Amino acid sequence: MAAGEPISPVIRVQREDFDSAAESRKLTQGRHDIGALVSFVGLCRDEAGILQALELEHYPGMAEAEMTRIGTLAIERFSLLGLTAIHRHGRIEPGEQxxxxxxxxxxxxxxxDGANLVMDFLKTSAPFWKKEHGKDGTAGDWVAAKDADDTARDRWISVLSGSGVTE
Structure with a gap:
């Protein structure tokens, strides 16, 4: 993409794993206007050895639409030159992305800031649900949202409201 062209976020929801290095190359290849690339990879934890896997579900179509909305907010607010957001669904074991x-x-x-805003909104606004499966064979409850995630998102809402970009 040439400098000055409108930027659209690259958004994917997929079952298969992703290659963060390859995704970074796609965003930067042939670009000489980029001075910074920030990436975040969220991994599945084993929760002190008791978790066998997470089951992630999403609302197809709506999840991608909300991720696009969030990505567009970040691009507009921080004048990003590129943005990729990929979220997996299905069964994910500890250590997996x-x-x-x-x-x-x-x-x-x-x-x-752009990467941080996207993650804070993904945690609270995108329609994804996690269910824990224990090593003892039990299926836990669906994981509830954390107050800290709402607080992080709310911090961005106040930043966005003062910028002319609406949440």
Missing amino acids: IVLVIATATHRQAAF
């Missing part, structure tokens, strides 16, 4: 967010910008702070 769940989510990838890559933000590129002219300067590092915009890339950090």
